[in-house]
Amino acid sequence: MNNKRFTFRWLGVFMETANYNPKETRKTIWSLVMAIAFLIVVWRLPELLQLFLN
Secondary structure, eight states: OOOHHHHHHHHHHHHHHHSOOHHHHHHHHHHHHHHHHHHHHHHHHHHHHHHHHO
16 A cells, blocks of 8 residues: 555654754653653652651
8 A cells, every 4th residue: 555645744753853952852851850750759659658657
């Protein structure tokens, strides 16, 4: 099947990922770091609450 629309769509996705600037990269990395930190805090929340309440 030769679907040019599908091919051009993926070409556009590739071009968007290749066309980046450092400011966006920093924002993306910090967002990822904050998301991981949030998940760690939520995962450890019962232990932290028990520690603070004692």
